[in-house]
Amino acid sequence: MMRVNALALRIIQQFLRDRRTLALLLLAPLLILTLMKLVFDGQAVTITMGTAQLPSELSARLDDAGADVRAYDDLESALEDLRKGKLEAVITRQENNQPALTLEGSDPSKSKAVLLLIQNALRGNVSTEALPAVTYLHGSSDMASFDSFGPVLIGFFSFFFVFLLAGVSFLRERTSGTLERLLATPIRRQEIVTGYLVGFGLFALLQATLIAWFSVKVLGLYMTGSIGYMLLINLLLSLTALTLGTLLSSFASSEFQIIQFIPIVIVPQAFFSGLFNLDAMNPWLQKLSIVMPLYYGADAMRGIMIRAEGWADIQQDAYVLLGFSAVFALLNVLALRKHRKL
Amino acid sequence: MSVLQSETVSAEPAVVISGVTRSFGQQRIIDDVSLTIPRGELFGLLGPSGSGKTTLVKLMTGIDKADKGSVSMLGVPLPKLEMLHRFGYMAQSDALYMELSGRQNMMFFGKLYGLNRQSLRQRIDETAALVDLSEHLHKPVTAFSGGMKRRLSLAIALLHQPEVLVLDEPTVGIDPVLRKSVWKELKILAKNGTTVIVTTHVMDEAEKCDRLGLIRDGHLIAVDSPASIIASTGCGSIEEAFIALSQQQRFGGQHDES
Numbered sequence A: 001m002m003r004v005n006a007l008a009l010r011i012i013q014q015f016l017r018d019r020r021t022l023a024l025l026l027l028a029p030l031l032i033l034t035l036m037k038l039v040f041d042g043q044a045v046t047i048t049m050g051t052a053q054l055p056s057e058l059s060a061r062l063d064d065a066g067a068d069v070r071a072y073d074d075l076e077s078a079l080e081d082l083r084k085g086k087l088e089a090v091i092t093r094q095e096n097n098q099p100a101l102t103l104e105g106s107d108p109s110k111s112k113a114v115l116l117l118i119q120n121a122l123r124g125n126v127s128t129e130a131l132p133a134v135t136y137l138h139g140s141s142d143m144a145s146f147d148s149f150g151p152v153l154i155g156f157f158s159f160f161f162v163f164l165l166a167g168v169s170f171l172r173e174r175t176s177g178t179l180e181r182l183l184a185t186p187i188r189r190q191e192i193v194t195g196y197l198v199g200f201g202l203f204a205l206l207q208a209t210l211i212a213w214f215s216v217k218v219l220g221l222y223m224t225g226s227i228g229y230m231l232l233i234n235l236l237l238s239l240t241a242l243t244l245g246t247l248l249s250s251f252a253s254s255e256f257q258i259i260q261f262i263p264i265v266i267v268p269q270a271f272f273s274g275l276f277n278l279d280a281m282n283p284w285l286q287k288l289s290i291v292m293p294l295y296y297g298a299d300a301m302r303g304i305m306i307r308a309e310g311w312a313d314i315q316q317d318a319y320v321l322l323g324f325s326a327v328f329a330l331l332n333v334l335a336l337r338k339h340r341k342l
Numbered sequence B: 001m002s003v004l005q006s007e008t009v010s011a012e013p014a015v016v017i018s019g020v021t022r023s024f025g026q027q028r029i030i031d032d033v034s035l036t037i038p039r040g041e042l043f044g045l046l047g048p049s050g051s052g053k054t055t056l057v058k059l060m061t062g063i064d065k066a067d068k069g070s071v072s073m074l075g076v077p078l079p080k081l082e083m084l085h086r087f088g089y090m091a092q093s094d095a096l097y098m099e100l101s102g103r104q105n106m107m108f109f110g111k112l113y114g115l116n117r118q119s120l121r122q123r124i125d126e127t128a129a130l131v132d133l134s135e136h137l138h139k140p141v142t143a144f145s146g147g148m149k150r151r152l153s154l155a156i157a158l159l160h161q162p163e164v165l166v167l168d169e170p171t172v173g174i175d176p177v178l179r180k181s182v183w184k185e186l187k188i189l190a191k192n193g194t195t196v197i198v199t200t201h202v203m204d205e206a207e208k209c210d211r212l213g214l215i216r217d218g219h220l221i222a223v224d225s226p227a228s229i230i231a232s233t234g235c236g237s238i239e240e241a242f243i244a245l246s247q248q249q250r251f252g253g254q255h256d257e258s
């Protein structure tokens, strides 16, 4: 135990001397989350739409629906502005009196917004009583898309930065010769792995707390569940990242090779973690997510933050993450056998 | 404390190596070496660069494992975890934590050897004074010169007062005055019962050892006191004796412990 403490203390001391790395671990996730929030949660986009020979009644409805409507005298000059990128869509009336819509079309999300807007404008015909009353089981009408994938991002950043730092620092231990020196002392292999877990775990906890506090209190991310559970899942995710990072660093011989693990180990996890909807994917491929720690972390984080899930709902995810950490740590103890059999 | 222990079981030699072979890939780096080092000896391992000195001392301590042959330290067959308590090791390349201060490095390694707070503090003061680093302990190791790092590594190896001290080129980059005092200290340690095993390629250091092992291409070509080695070859110095012996080995095929 004394040796584990000594190792953990050493890692903490190293961190405190290396302000830049500490800043990367603690502040970089906050910066990226803020940027994400700004990108995905900015003002509602106004749609600029050109009209040509459109009945004024329809123009007025489009205007009511929120479009910035510009009337043109002839279709050709409207289409010219569409080509120049000044307009998102041009709406006109055909000979048979049917309206015709031309979309700019290079950004599907904008195209969808235009179509939705026109639908809303035309629905004005329907009386309001016919519309259903809407209630939300989870979330609310003003929940933005950032609120939905924010929990996943929080998990992702905890995972990513801890993975990188733990991997690099364990690698350094090997390349600088200190690991060999360490193994010439009576420290046991499992004490090395545990020491790393304790030392880094402390900073992982700090990071998890900071991210959770920042995203809920400062960024105002949608959050209905318990912040304690959120911290717990974040910490478990960091532990998985920590054990995986140190394990994989045994198979790297330079910092650059650690970076090479990012596209292999980190990026696929991001795809399977729920940032993107997987329903369109081949069901067989979807199954791959069961080996991805981030999938469980993201699932639990989403459940806690959006659906206010309690221990009963998240415990399975928590145990799986704990299991991943235990397996990775054990493999790491075995991997150290390469350097010393005892 | 270690000195007292060694007196009670002094029958066992410090290090016994028999028929040890170690290869890296196809290359035999240590080839069927046998060697016995009694307790309390100041033993020098002398040989040119790449001859296998570092590899041999790693095998002696159980840090590395032989492909063939056996190694035992203080009567215990290696590798064994408990034995890691009983020797001090100074690697050829300084394995220090650069961001940490000298004292933090010493505290860390001292705790790994299980020294308690009080004796640790005392030992840090003693060993730091010995290598003349007392005023620099608060500095981060990044601010150390090459020789200062060497001295810090040496101090760390001495911290837990081991029965066997294995030093891989301890005086590289240390100035002549300090080098002299380090050797004086090694002599005192040996006299008090600590077995000191030193690798070197400096001839005048070699002459200060009780016994010398001359190593070349992974073979021990002679093991004897410096005076006897010089006498047996009829040469004027260790340097010449080494050259004469390596020629003999090359043409006569005579090797290992004589």
Ligand SMILES: Nc1ncnc2c1ncn2[C@@H]1O[C@H](COP(=O)(O)OP(=O)(O)OP(=O)(O)O)[C@@H](O)[C@H]1O
Pocket: B024, B029, B047, B048, B049, B050, B051, B052, B053, B054, B055, B056, B092, B201
């Ligand atoms: N881990 C290793 N893998 C492959 N070859 C190695 C390894 N360690 C040592 N060698 C080889 O073994 C030989 C002896 O190396 P060693 O470090 O023991 O020499 P040395 O006598 O200590 O040299 P120096 O005086 O330069 O320190 C060298 O040829 C070296 O290339």
Ligand SMILES: [Mg+2]
Pocket: B053, B054, B055, B092, B168
């Ligand atoms: Mg060497």
